[in-house]
Amino acid sequence: MALNRLDLNLLHVFDTIYREGSLTRAAKALHLTQPAVSHSLSRLREHFDDPLFTRQGNQMVPTPLARRFLESMRPGLTQIQSAVNQFHAFDPTSQRKTYSLALRDVLESTFLPQLMQRLDPFPELEIVSQRIPRRDMETQLAAGKLDFAVDVLLPVSKQTAHELLRRDRLVVLARAGHPLTEGKLTMDRYIAAQHVLVSSRTEGPGIEDFELSRLGVQRHIRLRCQHYYAACRVVEGSDLLLTMPETYARIIAERADIRILTPPADLPDLDVHLYWHKAYEREPALLWFREQLKHIA
Numbered sequence: 001m002a003l004n005r006l007d008l009n010l011l012h013v014f015d016t017i018y019r020e021g022s023l024t025r026a027a028k029a030l031h032l033t034q035p036a037v038s039h040s041l042s043r044l045r046e047h048f049d050d051p052l053f054t055r056q057g058n059q060m061v062p063t064p065l066a067r068r069f070l071e072s073m074r075p076g077l078t079q080i081q082s083a084v085n086q087f088h089a090f091d092p093t094s095q096r097k098t099y100s101l102a103l104r105d106v107l108e109s110t111f112l113p114q115l116m117q118r119l120d121p122f123p124e125l126e127i128v129s130q131r132i133p134r135r136d137m138e139t140q141l142a143a144g145k146l147d148f149a150v151d152v153l154l155p156v157s158k159q160t161a162h163e164l165l166r167r168d169r170l171v172v173l174a175r176a177g178h179p180l181t182e183g184k185l186t187m188d189r190y191i192a193a194q195h196v197l198v199s200s201r202t203e204g205p206g207i208e209d210f211e212l213s214r215l216g217v218q219r220h221i222r223l224r225c226q227h228y229y230a231a232c233r234v235v236e237g238s239d240l241l242l243t244m245p246e247t248y249a250r251i252i253a254e255r256a257d258i259r260i261l262t263p264p265a266d267l268p269d270l271d272v273h274l275y276w277h278k279a280y281e282r283e284p285a286l287l288w289f290r291e292q293l294k295h296i297a
Contacts, residue, residue, distance in 0.1 A: 013040040090284035096124040102149035114296040141277040149275040165297035167269040168245040172261040187264040194222035196231045196242045
């Protein structure tokens, strides 16, 4: 396994297959044909005397040896790539690039329309938006499987950088004609109503409930569901109230018979942060894209 017998270009191919999980997608990312990528993988398999990746459905899953090798190799490969990138500016008008983002459903609705409008002059740029468990965010950023994540403020390690993109206040939604849309929404009227809570968890309070608890009141959660769009549909056809971020609420209200009300208390703002791994933060293509995200935020 002497290094002088291994073409270092193969390491880039290995890293891309690992990141993309597919020979087809790796070939596209590398601007190579699939047979060329397959040939490179064969050479790597021969060199390491290991299959490195096994096919499971449409995915190329790394073997234990491949995972160990990547963990050892990636810091050095990243350092080399960063050094090279310093001498190559990114031109979005002519270079092809696929950006991978982690977004929650509500953030997809507010970020993607503006992002795609901003990227309209650059047809070679592609976006992959996905929802991942928060516990996996840092791992996927470190592995290069994600370029950026957009989420609420989360505890992260020193290797993950982040910055505030925007603050979103919470508002209350009710159907048109709801008795609570007449006059001021007081705390007594808010607490007397039944509510929808949007959460990926099956139990526990929402962010607004912490402030209500501090004020010594508790609301009645009639329904818990996973998505704001579904919650808005429920609110539109019932007397339930929904407390949610204002930006997405206004998008929904444009197409639904729903009214937006001011909460009866100063609820905490929702801080939305942009996350990335420090190992890649000097890459010109990622620096450019980060500026686009900050602009639309």
